[in-house]
Amino acid sequence: MPVVSKNAELLTIVFQDDGLVPNNPMPFLVYKTAVDVSRNPEATIEQLFSSNGWGAMWRNGVYDFAHYHATVHEVLGVARGSARVQFGGERGRAFEIAAGDVAILPAGTGHQCLSASGDFGVVGAYPPGPPMDLQRPTPENHARALKTIPLVAIPTTDPVMGKSGPLVRLWRR
Template sequence: MSTTSSPAVDVIHLDSDGYSPNGKPHSLPALHYRSPYGGDADTAGGSEQADFPSDKAKELVERRGWQPSWEFGMYRQAHYHTTTHELLFVLRGDASIMLGGSDQRDILLIPAGYTHRSLESSHDFTMLGCYPRGAASWNMRYPNVNGCRYDVDEIVKLVDGAHKKALFDAQDPVKGQGQERGEGVLDRTWFREAAAH
């Protein structure tokens, strides 16, 4: 595992452990945006500890090409998705997440194949789960040495192949609005990597 940081974003690279693909099929890192809207009175209500309004979160991600799908916590069972990438927008509560933790109003962008789970969470922990508009419906896979190789092939076929346009239409969930391509962390880390393959 390697992690690099900018002032508000952790870039997390994970290799396959033989049970979960993680970054093996496409070399894309997970992105952890730390409180990108924290303290913004117009966006989050002005309080560092305030809940993030669900309707405002939906509006923000929809403008950037992400389709809100559900509001819930995170499963405690380790799992990953082979059909789509996943954007998790923390609305309230707090939790320790397998991919580096997630405090109130953090955003975690998880590439297809990256295993993730909740280690612990507050009773009110809620996230908004989003997927690139036009991508395949999300599925559930569980770490398994026998299925890992097949799942890598499925990610390459579906996410890096058939549904690649949906990823390229989605913008950085934090820095997408009003910016040219190439300016957000998503552009600098994912799109350049994907274009190279």
């Protein structure tokens, strides 16, 4: 079973709609140093997410252009390296994320990799529901996203802490 740190620091931030990136009134969550990735990092993160009901996983980095997902929530588990990622669109906030960190993005949360170490690697996953969509910040996409985001189901589990995790308590309509 993956090792989840009991000392993981949880950050919660609500990003405002900036007119192009809708973001979400539910908080963006970051667990700092949440997962022990000292052995087989990608498989460790995949096992953790899967054990908490999040699937449709992939391995890669974070795109270097601003984008968001309007039909699904997303979790990013950093398996290797580190990066500076802008979350919440241009008026959001840049975070340094590193191996062992996990970011949970409610539907509509903008994200873009600003810089990364050469070994930066992420495992991404989604709760059960529709497939991932990729939206760039345009007025047309924003208008459509404002209609789809409120329809995205709230997950029944936190991808890191399961049924008793902060996401379950903090994400409410």
